[in-house]
Amino acid sequence: PAEFGLYGIGFAISLFYAGIGSALFLTQMIVHTPDKSPEERKPYAGRILLLELSFCALTVSLGVVTLLASGLFWDSMARHAMFALAVMAASVTHLLKEFFTGHAYNVRKEPWALSIHSMVAVVTVVLLFTQYRFVGSLDAAIALLVYATAQASGALLGFCMSRLPVMHPLCALIETLTEIFCGGKWASIASVVHFARIQVYTIVVASLLGPVGVAKLNASRLLVAPAN
16 A cells, blocks of 8 residues: 555645646747747757657656765665656657647647557556566555656657757757746646645645555545546
């Protein structure tokens, strides 16, 4: 139960991160693309992708530094280092996969989105079967790493299909960042409010009852999820 609860907490963190990133980048790309000329739209999407990759790299760098610094002072943080790294991997790969599925709909290439999600599903099944067959035990870190690997596979397929250019001058990137930040800051605030409304139970239960409490609540939610 404790591992299932940790998985629920880690998954909620990945959803929060992907929501913030999508609000800052993907949503703004969808909003501003119609204002671009047809020949400018693909380079524009490539600049958004490069900005999102930079955002992910900055997040991972800060997360690793924080994790190393915290591990020097708190033994509990050192014990959960693998779990924290798995959460970071799941968060970043989920955001990147969401970018390519959103881009697929934005350019009216719906089969790309279907292919990306099919890749995610196939890789997830293969990895879970391999883990069950050869490893046996499953904890929260391994489950999140399986999830992250599947999401990364979908993102890589999306990149190969879209063939977005990622080499752009710095001035063009700064101009694009300035443009998307005007609306992105408000969209990210809305994303935080939406996450708090949907996932408030995870935050409250985790702080009061710990991972086991989250596990029991998530297990209960699974029973009513089909009806919803």
